[in-house]
Amino acid sequence: MKTIYTNGTIITMDENQGNALVEENGRIISVGEYDDLYQEDMLVIDLKGHTLMPSFIDAHSHLSGYAMGLLQVALDDCQTIEDIQKCILEYIKANKIKENQFINCKGYNQENLKEKRHITKQELDAVSSTIPICIQHYTGHCGVMNTPALQALNINEKTISPVGGKINYMTGFLEENAYTSYVQKIPMKSLDELKEAYTKAQEKYASYGITTIQDGMIVDELKDIYQMLVDTDDFFLDVVGYLGYDAVQFKEVFKDYKKQYHHHFKIGGYKMFLDGSPQNKTAWTIASYVDGTYGYPTLNDEQIKNNLQQAIKEDMQVLAHCNGDQAIEHYINQYSQVCSQDIRPVIIHAQMMRESQMQRIKELKMIPSFFLAHVYYFGDIHLRQLGKERAQTISPLHSALKYHLPFTMHQDAPVIEPNMLETIQIAVNRQTINGKTLGKEECIEPIEALKALTVHAAYQYHEEKDKGSLSVGKKADMIILSDNPLKVDKKHIKDIEIIKTIKDGKVVYEKNG
Ligand SMILES: [Zn+2]
Ligand SMILES: [Zn+2]
Known part of the structure; x- marks a missing residue:
């Protein structure tokens, strides 16, 4: 059955315009004038003056992290160390948690705590000295464990910190490679609990108008749940997974999924981390932070090169987490030495990218993916830690436009919610949480922000033939918005409502639905 959408604004994101769009079997079959396209056997969808546009494509987040986050104790609203302790204690009582049963908590930010520091192992031991507790920083890059958790993971005073990470046994604080490698060893929830969480997570993404999601760091431990999710056809949005380099078993089990969707899942390539984050002063920088430190790398040049060579040999894409300009510099240099075919390598976060790096990035056909909402959420911290001049050039979108990148x-969910309309508003206004404007010169127009979240994101996934615009022949992956983001007051873009999210022609989210 053919469906015709009409009586609203249609943003096609290509040169073909019209006041009506026809969909059949999940594909767009025509765009043009209603009077020319309408046929009697069509189902008519009245847009009621609303706006139809391509759905959003998530350029980087962690579906698994987001899903599991739904099963964790949320500490986002805690304002003191005592709040954190109370929150965990209540969870233990309410859920009758037993000895040795791991508790994972997430979302704390020491900057938001009255004490302005991380909680300690001793303070978590005071909550329980028999239940292992791990609390994860909102960035996912560090966290604190109590004594039973450290014991369960075989960490003691003699344990050596892995390269690119640090273990502070005295306080229970682990960062970067130390944290991310040990946290993977925590036993997972049951498959049924996980399955439900992945469904809820997809519903959340759909509510933000997203129909293609990334799982930006897949490890072998996710093999069983993924097997179950594809076997039971539980993915109703497209999911693109990026493998950690040691996810050897996962890669073997899902070898038919390489760059090819089955049951809405495909493997896009590999993921690696080159440094940390600017707010934790672990992003690796060329010039120092205000306090004289430079952050540090998590991989050396040879490792970067080997990883890139392996990806090129296997014709896989690479996503590299690079926040600091020094990390970006090393990524560019290593890639320029090995690139032989275009694997569309992505610079994930790219926050401190310098204009002087952009020409080379352009020539190498690398794609920057900016964690732009940092300007709002962490802009005030950047001002303090980087100084005004450098903080203003965080996520230099307008400069990137000049180079046609x-x-x-x-949004790197679960770091923050995958709220695309909010990201557009921040890209257009660059206001911090405290209302300061951070780098007015780097503001962009709403249409450029929309391109980043649709056409460019489709290109990043090698899916420009299928997604990113409402063009004839492409998938009917679309959203209906209460207002036109190109016309509405620039300070109110985030207030636009997602009325419907449509995947392959079918409604997967409906406001009040
Ligand atoms: Zn990252
Ligand atoms: Zn990430």
């Missing part, structure tokens, strides 16, 4: 934007 096909950049994308992301």
Whole structure:
């Protein structure tokens, strides 16, 4: 059955315009004038003056992290160390948690705590000295464990910190490679609990108008749940997974999924981390932070090169987490030495990218994906830690436009919610949480922000033939918005409502639905 959408604004994101769009079997079959396209056997969808446009494509987040986050104790609203302790204690009582049963908590930010520091192992031991507790920083890059958790993971005073990470046994604080490698060893929830969480997570993404999601760091431990999710056809949005380099078993089990969707899942390539984050002063920088430190790398040049060579040999894409300009510099240099075919390598976060790096990025056909909402959420911290001049050039979108870089934007969920309309508003206004404007010169127009979240993101996934615009022949992956983001007051873009999210022609989210 053919469906015709009409009586609203249609943003096609290509040169073909019209006041009506026809969909059949999940594909767009025509765009043009209603009077020319309408046929009697069509189902008519009245847009009621609303706006139809391509759905959003998530350029970088962690579906698994987001899903599991739904099963964790949320500490986002805690304002003191005592709040954190109370929150965990209540969870233990309410859920009758037993000895040795791991508790994962997430979302704390020491900057938001009255004490302005991380909680300690001793303070978590005071909550329980028999239940292992791990609390994860909102960035996902560090966290604190109590004594039973450290014991369960075989960490003691003699344990050596892995390269690119640090273990502070005295306080229970682990960062970067130390944290991310040990946290993977925590036993997972049951498959049924996980399955439900992945469904809820997809519903959340759909509510933000997203129909293609990334799982930006897949490890072998996710093999069983993924097997179950594809076997039971539980993915109703497209999911693109990026493998950690040691996810050897996962890669073997899902070898038919390489760059090819089955049951809405495909493997896009590999993921690696080159440094940390600017707010934790672990992003690796060329010039120092205000306090004289430079952050540090998590991989050396040879490792970067080997990883890139392996990806090129296997014709896989690479996503590299690079926040600091020094990390970006090393990524560019290593890639320029090995690139032989275009694997569309992505610079994930790219926050401190310098204009002097953009020409080379352009020539190498690398794609920056900016964690733009940092300007709002962490802009005030950047001002303090980087100084005004450098903080203003965080996520230099307008400069990237000058070099015609096909950049994308992301929220790195679960770091923050995958709220695309909010990201557009921040890209257009660059206001911090405290209302300061951070680098007015780097503001962009709403249409450029939309491109980043649709056409460019489709290109990043090698899916420009299928997604990113409402063009004839492409998938009917679309959203209906209460207002036109190109016309509405620039300070109110985030207030636009997602009325419907449509995947392959079918409604997967409906406001009040
Ligand atoms: Zn990252
Ligand atoms: Zn990430």
